[in-house]
Amino acid sequence: MSKERKNKIFRWVIYIIFFIGLFMLQSSLNIFPVIAGVRPVLFIPAVICVGMFEGELMGAVLGVVAGCLWDLVSTNAFGIGALFLMIAGWATAVLVIYLIRKNIFSAILICACALVFYSVLDWITTYVVLQNGDEWSMLFQFYLPLVIYSLFMVVPLYFLARVMAAKLQYKDEA
Amino acid sequence: MKSFFRSTRFKILLAAVMLLIGLVLYSVSTGGFSSLPSSIVGAVTTPIQSLSSSISGAVSGFFGQFTSASAKQERIEELEKQINDLQNKMVDYDTYLNENEELRKYLKLYRENPDFVFEDAIVIGRDPAEPFGNFSINKGTLSGIKPNDPVITAEGLVGYVYDVGPIYAKVRTVLDPATAASAIVSRTRDYVMVESNTFELAKNGLCKLNYLPRNSSAIQGDYIITSGVGGIYPRGLIIGTISEIKQEPDGISSYAILTPTADIRNIKDVMVIKSFKGQGEGLPAEANGNLNNNASSNSSGSDSSVNASSNSSAEVSR
Numbered sequence: 001m002s003k004e005r006k007n008k009i010f011r012w013v014i015y016i017i018f019f020i021g022l023f024m025l026q027s028s029l030n031i032f033p034v035i036a037g038v039r040p041v042l043f044i045p046a047v048i049c050v051g052m053f054e055g056e057l058m059g060a061v062l063g064v065v066a067g068c069l070w071d072l073v074s075t076n077a078f079g080i081g082a083l084f085l086m087i088a089g090w091a092t093a094v095l096v097i098y099l100i101r102k103n104i105f106s107a108i109l110i111c112a113c114a115l116v117f118y119s120v121l122d123w124i125t126t127y128v129v130l131q132n133g134d135e136w137s138m139l140f141q142f143y144l145p146l147v148i149y150s151l152f153m154v155v156p157l158y159f160l161a162r163v164m165a166a167k168l169q170y171k172d173e174a
Numbered sequence: 175m176k177s178f179f180r181s182t183r184f185k186i187l188l189a190a191v192m193l194l195i196g197l198v199l200y201s202v203s204t205g206g207f208s209s210l211p212s213s214i215v216g217a218v219t220t221p222i223q224s225l226s227s228s229i230s231g232a233v234s235g236f237f238g239q240f241t242s243a244s245a246k247q248e249r250i251e252e253l254e255k256q257i258n259d260l261q262n263k264m265v266d267y268d269t270y271l272n273e274n275e276e277l278r279k280y281l282k283l284y285r286e287n288p289d290f291v292f293e294d295a296i297v298i299g300r301d302p303a304e305p306f307g308n309f310s311i312n313k314g315t316l317s318g319i320k321p322n323d324p325v326i327t328a329e330g331l332v333g334y335v336y337d338v339g340p341i342y343a344k345v346r347t348v349l350d351p352a353t354a355a356s357a358i359v360s361r362t363r364d365y366v367m368v369e370s371n372t373f374e375l376a377k378n379g380l381c382k383l384n385y386l387p388r389n390s391s392a393i394q395g396d397y398i399i400t401s402g403v404g405g406i407y408p409r410g411l412i413i414g415t416i417s418e419i420k421q422e423p424d425g426i427s428s429y430a431i432l433t434p435t436a437d438i439r440n441i442k443d444v445m446v447i448k449s450f451k452g453q454g455e456g457l458p459a460e461a462n463g464n465l466n467n468n469a470s471s472n473s474s475g476s477d478s479s480v481n482a483s484s485n486s487s488a489e490v491s492r
Contacts, residue, residue, distance in 0.1 A: 023299075026302060027298070027299030027300055027301065027302075027310075028299070029297075029300060037305075037377055038302065040302060041302050041303050070301070072299065072310060072339075072342060073298075073299035073300060073301045073309070073310045073344070074301045074303070074304065075301065075304050075306075075308050075344065075346070075350075078337075118303070119303070122303060127351070127373070130351050130352070133372065134372045134373050134374050135373075137373060137374055138305065138373035141377070142305045142373065142377070146302070146303060
């Protein structure tokens with residue numbers, strides 16, 4: 001096996017381990033403090049940040065990996081998270097290539113859009129359809145704090161993804 | 175020699191001897207009490223003896239420290255090891271005590287319901303984007319868990335399994351609006367439904383109890399137990415207690431706020447009831463097909479005759 005191929009495999013393995021670690025952080029109860037009744041979603045910011053630095057293929061594939069892990073604990077049907085995160089990872093990479101700059105502000109903007117989109121979709125499909133009468137309080141008292149709390153995770157995840165990409169790409173070139 | 179006996183030194187010596195003999199005779203004559211001279215001498219010498227004794231003791235102790243240091247060190251290490259062992263035993267003891275207490279509660283439940291087949295499981299994950307406390311457990315089809323199996327803790331009902339993989343299962347809690355359970359007010363025997371939960375209640379760990387008859391004598395603190403109707407939950411599992419009773423806007427019926435006895439948002443260990451008498455009765459054929467064939471169908475405690483049978487279909491997972 002060539003050195004280049006070994007490095008590529010190494011890079012994939014590192015990212016998969018990274019997402020497994022994030023899965024443990026995200027789905028464990030006592031890692032992040034509960035603020036305003038919510039804990040942060042890590043996968044959306046992480047996939048977007050990795051997609052930003054690693055391109056379309058890795059963004060999409062790692063989105064699927066992260067989404068499958070998320071679907072293991074999510075109440076949604078298996079595959080919805082994978083589909084959403086695959087599109088998020090791929091779209092972020094495309095946006096960075098053709099439309100926007102690769103910086104922390106772009107990452108926050110894309111993450112905000114993705115989190116709001118996911119939250120509204122989840123709110124409509126799982127709660128609004130039940131018509132229990134307190135849909136709006138759920139939107140503002142659960143999903144809004146969730147989006148805001150998760151956005152705070154973008155900053156550390158952005159710099160972590162940047163460092164990982166730089167180290168792993170350097171290893172590739174070397 | 176002659177000159178010696180005549181010398182002053184000899185005369186002084188002789189006088190001293192005589193004095194001492196006289197002293198001895200005097201002491202003997204006092205009958206065991208100390209004589210004045212001995213008291214005087216003692217008064218002078220005792221503090222000195224005490225001082226010398228304490229000094230010698232201190233000196234002896236000081237050097238003794240060095241001479242016995244290694245032995246003491248060994249003793250200290252031995253005692254520290256004993257303390258560590260005892261501390262570990264205390265931790266084990268607390269763990270076993272908690273486990274024992276927990277299992278005793280399940281044992282009580284098992285003795286009351288020998289038809290129950292339990293599978294213990296650990297909560298492995300909770301989705302942060304999910305507000306109703308649903309979670310995943312570390313057991314799945316390989317452990318015999320099926321969709322619609324009830325999930326409990328020693329304190330009471332938690333929910334039911336709604337999705338199963340080989341080594342994991344997802345549990346929908348009673349806080350979820352998509353969960354419905356037919357129940358009874360334990361004291362008054364009124365049939366009610368735990369359903370249509372709202373976010374406002376769920377975020378405070380509460381449930382809604384519907385169809386409470388207007389003339390019901392149910393009061394705050396009454397226990398709510400599963401009715402067995404519907405075939406998902408066995409009869410008699412504690413769900414919680416009534417914390418508040420309110421009137422529906424239509425005025426026909428009331429509803430109650432239910433506080434689950436299980437701490438649903440913080441539980442770490444659960445039991446899945448894999449099989450019980452009457453499991454699957456009242457479920458549609460499609461849902462029933464998922465249930466284990468081991469579940470006995472000749473339930474003597476079947477709830478099919480109860481008046482609330484109209485609610486049974488509502489207990490089926492949506």
